[in-house]
Amino acid sequence: MEGGNAHRAHRVTLIEGDGIGPELVAGALTVLEAVQARTGVRIDFERHEGGAGLYRREGRNLSEQSLQAVRESDALLKGPTGLPDVRRPDGTEAGSLGGVLRTGLDVYANVRPVKLLPGVESALKLRPGEVDYVIVRENTEGLYLSRGKGVGNEEAMADTLMVTRKGTERVVRFAFDLARKRSGAPGDGVRRVTCVDKSNVLASYAFFRRVFDEVGEEYPDVEKQHLYGDAAAQALVMRPRTFDVLVMENFLGDVLSDLGGGTVGGIGLCPSANVGDAHAYFEPIHGSAPDIAGQDRANPISQVLTLEMMLHYLGEEEAGEVVGRAVWRALETGALRVAANGQPEGGTRRAAQAVADAVAEA
Ligand code: IPM
Ligand code: MN
Numbered sequence: 377m378e379g380g381n382a383h384r385a386h387r388v389t390l391i392e393g394d395g396i397g398p399e400l401v402a403g404a405l406t407v408l409e410a411v412q413a414r415t416g417v418r419i420d421f422e423r424h425e426g427g428a429g430l431y432r433r434e435g436r437n438l439s440e441q442s443l444q445a446v447r448e449s450d451a452l453l454k455g456p457t458g459l460p461d462v463r464r465p466d467g468t469e470a471g472s473l474g475g476v477l478r479t480g481l482d483v484y485a486n487v488r489p490v491k492l493l494p495g496v497e498s499a500l501k502l503r504p505g506e507v508d509y510v511i512v513r514e515n516t517e518g519l520y521l522s523r524g525k526g527v528g529n530e531e532a533m534a535d536t537l538m539v540t541r542k543g544t545e546r547v548v549r550f551a552f553d554l555a556r557k558r559s560g561a562p563g564d565g566v567r568r569v570t571c572v573d574k575s576n577v578l579a580s581y582a583f584f585r586r587v588f589d590e591v592g593e594e595y596p597d598v599e600k601q602h603l604y605g606d607a608a609a610q611a612l613v614m615r616p617r618t619f620d621v622l623v624m625e626n627f628l629g630d631v632l633s634d635l636g637g638g639t640v641g642g643i644g645l646c647p648s649a650n651v652g653d654a655h656a657y658f659e660p661i662h663g664s665a666p667d668i669a670g671q672d673r674a675n676p677i678s679q680v681l682t683l684e685m686m687l688h689y690l691g692e693e694e695a696g697e698v699v700g701r702a703v704w705r706a707l708e709t710g711a712l713r714v715a716a717n718g719q720p721e722g723g724t725r726r727a728a729q730a731v732a733d734a735v736a737e738a
Contacts, residue, residue: 385418386690389445389452391426394471395664396674396724397455403676403728404453404683407699410735417687417695422449427457428471428664438476446481451686452657455679456664466526471664475523478515483652484543485550486513486629487685488661490616490636493645493677495707496714500616500639504708507640508562509619512551513629515650517543520626539580539625544587550651551623552595563617568599572608572624572632584625605632612636633661642718644674647681649689658686672723675714677703680731699731701738706730 392398411417424442431437437457446452458471477483492498492507500507522535551569560567571588573581585602592600603611605628612619612635624632637643643662650657660678668674680703687696706712712730713721720727 383416383418383692385420386451386692387449388419388421388686388690389442389449390421390423391442391452391454391457391473392423393455393457393659393664394427394429394459395456395666395669397427397457397664399670399672399674399724400660400676400679401453401455403724404679406725406728407680407702407732407735408683410702410732411687411695411698414735415692415695415698417692419690421453426454426473428459428462428469431470432462437471437473443476443480446477446657447655450690451655452477453683453686454657454659456660456662458664459666464524466524468523474520477657478650481650481652481655481657482516483650483655483657484514484516485547485649485651486515486626487511487554487649487651488513488629488633488636488646489648489681489685490633490640490646492640493707494704495710495712496641496645497716498640500613502616504704506562507616509616509636510554510558510621511629511633511636512547512554512621512623513633514543514547514624514626515629516626518626518628520630537578537580537625537627539584541583541587544584545591548588548591548623549594551621552591552598555598555621556595558620561618561620563615566599566620567597568601568618568620569595570601570603570608570619570622572603572605572622572628574605574628575602576604581625588623608632609635613639637661641714642675643678644718645677645681645714647678647685649682649685651689656686656689658682658689668719672725673719674724675718675720676724676728676731677714677720680728698735698738702731702734705738706734709734
């Protein structure tokens, strides 16, 4: 082992989730086994149930004990949760754990890398690595603070978009600190943070921009840029190489991260980290795709790259890098091929095995 130190075993909670969740998590664990053999990294998992399946049986999507287990562990690895037909009385999806976990753990930065990998067909006709930016989505307030709190009646409904100084300062700082650790936008190598808002229309977004500008003064070495959310949607398609880190309110980040995924082969390849000062959890950015669940068709790459993000968070830099390189290599050599619809040729299990096999040479 490196430095003669045996690896400390990390304690990680595991929630497989709904729909394709269990297949994806199994795929990630196949890769992790190979990484453990190569690097000595040790993870002790404790399985808990959460999501729409549990809600249907028990009327809650996560138990208090499970939330406590997450709080006491080093991290949570989860598959996608939620099913479109399992809904709360107010019509929203009951299986989504966003409310209980994002707010409950105060994980305020939703970190969503958008990266073009080799062998993946992109609508943009760019080379691998030419798209490589991170969307930092504010995760505890914005429009989604209204989750479960919409007010109205059969004639009208309203949700409130709340932006606070504290909430904005911390997520903006997170974005600038992340930019300092990266090597800039692929197009010009410039470290750049783009603030995305609709400050031309709403006071809450104008406030977000003001706080961004204030915090930005602490980072003279990082370039600052502003974009309206609608213009950002166009720019992410037309000039993705110019982006490095983008920071934005919750709802804008939800929408634009799926748009970004659509430019790099689909959200089936997109991981995320939900990070706060005390806790973190890791999940793909997409849903549980019940239409293809249990058919060995889902792409496990999102979940495998989610594992990579978790390993880095746990301080297992080598293991994290090995996972990233193994995915790259499996795609580059054609051992793992992604079809135009985003699904892996040969199925979920075979795709995960291809990455696991690539670990040895990565
Ligand atoms: C995401 C998801 C969730 C969200 C859903 C499942 C509630 O789309 O993580 O982006 O909107 O936050
Ligand atoms: Mn989403």
